[in-house]
Amino acid sequence: MAVSDAERRAMTRALALAAQGPRGVNPQVGAIVLSPAGEVLAEGWHHGAGTAHAEVDALAKLSPGAARGGTAVVTLEPCNHTGRTGPCAQALIDAGISRVIYALDDPGDASSGGADRLRAAGVEVEAGEQAAVASELVSDWLTVQRLGRPHVTVKWAQSLDGRAAASDGSSQWITGPAARADVHRRRAASDAIVVGTGTVLADDPALTARDGDALLPHQPIPVVIGSRPTPPDAAVRRHPRSPVLYDTHDLAAVLSDLGERGVQRVFVEGGPTLASAFIAADLADAVLVYVAPVLLGGDRLALTDIGVDGIQEARRLHVDEWIPLGDDLLAVARLSASSEGS
Template structure:
């Protein structure tokens, strides 16, 4: 059974892992803490960027010879393969670590097996310490590996009666400045931000992460079936970040010479295939998506079973009329309702941020707060929060 020192060390490793959110894709976020043989902290580290040293290597470098006979606490099973960096399991063995505790097993078939390598070398291995917390912090990458597509977080802002705009379409600002700043944090943690043509046409959004120090800008994606929404000079076409425009296979691109990166996707019942879009993004190394935009686009992803997490910002405001947050999602009876499991509720300024995951998800999802339809369609316009 883990003692308080074990728990404290792994908790610190989870905190360290969170520092890599938004900068390690397509790799996971990982934290590592090393205690020497007497239980003193001698090294810690986290995976800082894709292609750079893994968390274990940073921690081992800090610990030096003091790691010999000690214990390593890692949020994810140490890798067992050589890619752009060497296998961390072997590095731990060579450092003379006597014991390794990892929170979550590595589901990646190319990297798994680190625990077996450690055991074969005589290292004592434990698994599952603070697994729930480590899973929550790394849920985007874990979901992408388990499902073979990017993790999708749907974000929306609404009044208490579920309206995202007034009857005359005005919506700036439903939520307060604190919530709007929090959305930029979500953007900075995502590999891609997706909106539909309605938002692109009406709001001319920028979709970059602002005021986040060191942020790696996400890929900006517009679902524009007819290739008519992203006009020359649109803010989304500036050089702040890359932009991908998804259009129908038969879309006329004769007037779209201003679009630098276009992908053609098959049509679905209403718009473009959501699975096809996510497959393209996954092939490009996108492991996490922030779904923004309007209710129609959100409904398409919900109908496709492609929403892994919902983050709703609810403002203490009532409108009584206007568009709802979620459009047609293929749900016609209460028995088919998508039931969600609330994992977090927290005040953000004057607003309430609620995080929830599908209750019937087949894979484990976040159950605690982090440290700190088969088609995509043209969505109704909705202002950025």
């Protein structure tokens, strides 16, 4: 049975509702319950981990039996497992829903299978309505499901001859104001900003996202990796969000823990040692390279050892964009082996 105009409008509304939910461990999901005549009976969305899923949030606004014979329009396949909440597929069956339309299949091993459960109970199921829009909405969450960890972007600024600093270690500022403003916008679009203890001790960065002197509305979680202690008076300790400090060099373990905290996008902005470590460990999905038209010479390279001994082992990049930023140039690129699609 084709999707009706009323059902299509309901999906558009469900996607708008989903966007109101927070990003985190769980996906953003919206749901609409329609009467058999196509009238909106209830709306719902997922308000965060541990709260009712979108379908149950909508059903809870109806009196018992009010949804019988109706249609549920959901942005993600109703889940089929019991976690902190029960399976949404069963909740829809118990409510007497006779038809379910959803946009995206659930990629989770434990949570998928809701569509099959619904069909087995005699519920008519249609999948794929506005799937592209739904996929874009939860693209970060889908990336986490595919990779098993947050998406990682490694950023550095360098001179035209590939140096991150002058011979005396000074690096402020290699790039100009337009490039620095772009970095702050990209920080604000991330969930966590990561540096090593070496950067904290050498530069004492605040790790905030700013517009000039003003803090931007969204601030990434500041993360410091390394065995050396972060000083009690370090600027990062005055960040609007409490810093997360890892006394380890196990980057995979760090990413795993950040994923459990609901982090989906990691922005690595440490020095050459940390940037190189992420790339060498195949934990970098994208790189942002800000290139300034200056020459520094010396041995302060933007990258150190990344596990390349011969040219045949070179880490190939797919450049998505070359962006002029004042006198500087930004390369937005993906590692060829990255699991994230283009």
